[in-house]
Amino acid sequence: MPQFIAQHLPILQVIVPLIAAPFCALISVRNGAWWLAFVTSLVTFAISVLLFAATFDGEIISYHLGGWAPPIGIEYxxxxxxxxxxxxxxxxxxLTLLYARASVAHEVDAKQHGLFYTAFVLCLTGLLGVTITGDAFNVFVFLEISSLATYAIVASGAKTDRRALTAAYNYLIMGTIGATFFVIGLGLLYMITGTLNMADLAQRLLEHGDSRTLRMGYAFILVGLGLKLAMFPLHQWLPNAYTYAPSAVSAFLSATATKVAIYVLLRFLFSVFGFSIPFEADxxxxxxxxxxxxxxxxxxYIATYQDNLKRLLAYSSISQIGAMLIGVSMLSASGLMAAIIHLFNHAVTKASLYMVAGAYAKEAGTVSIRELRGVGRDMPFTTAAFVVGGMSLIGIPLTVGFISKWYxxxxxxxxxxxxxxxxxVVSSLIALIYVGKFIEAAYMHxxxxxxxxxxxxxxMLIPMWIFAGLSLFFGINSSLxxxxxxxxAQGLVAASSLIWQ
Amino acid sequence: MDDLITQITAHYNYWMVIILMMIGLYITISRGNLIKKIVGLNIFQTSVFMFYISMGKVTGGTAPILTGNPDEVYSNPLPHVLILTAIVVGIATTSLALALAVRIREAYGTIEEDELLTIERDAEAAEDKI
Structure with a gap:
């Protein structure tokens, strides 16, 4: 690989999809938008694998935008x-784009496909940007890029059910309040420190000590991110948005949007605030x-009462997000590790489950559990993928769900x-009820x-089974x-100023 | 008494920000009309813009323009620049919200939240009967 590209990998991660996005709307060739989006996502995946390989032995890549050194310039x-x-x-x-071709063709009007994939790639850009940046205000900008694109692609489910529109509207109101709270928190931190670079912020906050402004900033950022990551009871936007969005979008969002928000929360809690005052840990x-x-x-508990399979999965997501937050709030290296591994495991599991729901929506024309009676015989591979994913939600051994529950x-x-x-344990047992309810309907009736x-x-089957296969593979061999x-987790712990037992 | 008055006047800009913020948030939560909710959201965001802008003010400072005088006192331009970005984000959010309101009006024939909820509840009840 040329040295030039290798040097600029961090910015390419964001720039490639950002530039590709508008072209998706301009291409008028049939399926051209999909091809461009798919190729773009392959490139971004290749870049992130290279970055993963480069950082696996503990190296930290610091990329200075435009050659301006931090803390003045923006740092990735x-x-x-x-x-x-x-x-x-x-x-x-x-994988969701691979899946989306058949699913979106069914669920979104053909003339909207160009715009749909534009918004999809923009959403990907935003999520990648939030993750890669080391600048606090940049987080807000990318968070809003991804959120605005998300509202649009959730609303594009309106062809199947007009409730997608009200779901997107409510998501927009809640999401914007969350983002604005986050900005207020950032403003307060900026008042204290005069910097926006995360590493610099952490350093100056540590020197600053305790103050009411810092406490307010912490509270605003916590609530703002709580809204974005659907922390109970700020989760009201999630069930409808995931239920009425096109299935490929539900699969993508459930695996990425809330996970990225949890990542931002971890980054702020440990790398920026670092628990320099007892208030934060309290x-x-x-x-x-x-x-x-x-x-x-x-x-x-609410999931067990749902008849709509996608809504059932949405409530299950809220429960699993709770599990991740339990890990975070333990404030120990092992709890943090459990939260991070669950972040991956739940992404893989939920993506495969939503893909199953999307396959039902396309082939059976419904996601109502009652109407899907006996579907296990007609769609054996799809339903088998649900069984694998469902077992992982419960946490049965040999699936990834077990690994995260164990940790x-x-x-x-x-x-x-x-x-x-x-x-x-109790929430896992309740998961047994709602997963069992569907499996019973699918096979016994x-x-x-x-x-x-x-x-x-x-x-549709291939990406679904890649996710299901991953949730089995990493359930058996979780070493990676x-x-x-x-x-x-070690990196986060080292960055914070908590004294570990 | 004097203490209280100085307390209030010294933080004049923050009081204004808090009042605007609460007005905006209250409208967003309490109004049933989707457009009014968007207006409330705008007021809420505007309060944050004001918060950032007043934060960068330095007493006695001029506009941050290079004059050649090294002792020149000037206001901090960075929060202003940040808030330009946030204003752009706010405009994008508003236009998207308005577009959604138009689509909702086309699909449901109303933009009143209580009427929308009734329609959706009826739809759910109809689904349950199948």
Missing amino acids: RVDMLNAFVLTIVSGTGV ILFLVVLPLALAGSLIGA LVEAALMRGWWPVVIVI PAPQGIIRREAPLT TSEAAARA
Whole structure:
């Protein structure tokens, strides 16, 4: 690879999809927009794999935009955690775009395809940008690029169900309030420190000590990101948005959008605030932990009552986000590692499950569990993928779900938090109910009369089974993911000023 | 009493920001009309713009223009530049929200939230009967 390209990998990660996006809208060749989007996502995936390989042995890549050295210039900073999340996002982008061709052709009007893929690639750009940047205000800008694109692609589900429009509108209102809260927090931090570079911010906040302004900044950023990552009870936008968005979009968003928001939360908590004052850790323990516990139980509980498969998966997402936040709020290296590995594991699992739902929407014309009775016989491969994903949601051994639950329980035991262990186990048992409910309907009941359902096309089955296969593969051999998560957690711990037991 | 007055007047800009912010947030939450909600969101965002702009003010400072005088006191231009970006984001958000409101009006025939909720509840009840 030419030296020139190797040097500029971090910026290429963002620039390539950003430039490709408008061309998706301009291409008038049939399927041209899809091809361009797909090739773009392949390039971004290749770049993030290269970055992942470059940072795997602990090296930190610091890229200075326009040659301006930080803290004056904008810095792109890639370490193990970034590279891990970048790989998840761009990998999901490739597979969902592969899947999207058949699914989107069914769910979105043909004349909107160009604009749809433009928004999709812009959303990818935003998510990659949020992840790679080392500048706090840049995070906001990219967060809004991805969010605005997300509102548009959620609304494009309106052909199937007009409720996509109101879902997108509510998401827009909530998302904008969240982003604005985040900016207020940034403003307060800037008032204290006079800098926006994350590493520089961390340094100056440590010297600054305690103040009311810092506490306010912390609170605003926590609530703002809580809205973006659908922390219970700020999750109201999520179920409708994921239910009525086109299935490929649900698969993509469930695997990336909330995960990237959790990444930003981790980055701010550990790398910027760094727990330099006890207040920050106290809030995490007194506010975030109880909400995470409540979310993981209530999300799972509501999921058991859903008849719409996509809505069921959305509530299950809220429950799993709760599990990740439990890991974060443990404030230990092992809890953090559990959260990061669950971030990957849940992305893989949920993407495959939403792809299953999309295959039903296309071939059976419905995602209602009652109407999908007996679908296991008509669409055996699709339903089998659901069984794999469902087992992973419950946390049955040999799936990735088990790995993350294992690390999470282990981390809770290390802190001696018995009630937390009980909550994790109970929410897994509730997952057994809602996953079992669908599997029972799909396999045990006869199909309704007069309905013809065919197996989904290969372009949908392949990405679905790649995700399902990944959730089996990393469930059996988790050395790569657990090693990456452990190193990422170590990096965060080293950056913060917490004293570890 | 004097303390209180100085407390209020010294932080005049923050009081204005807080009042605007609360007005905006209240409208966004309480109004049922989708357009009014967008207006509320705009007021809320504007308060943040004002917060950033007033933050960069240096007492006695001029506009940040290079005059050649090294002792020149000038306001901090960085928050202003940041907020230009945020204004652009705000415009994009508003236009997208308005576009969605138009589409919702076309699809449902109303932009009142309570009427939309009734229509959606009826749709859900109809789905349950199948």
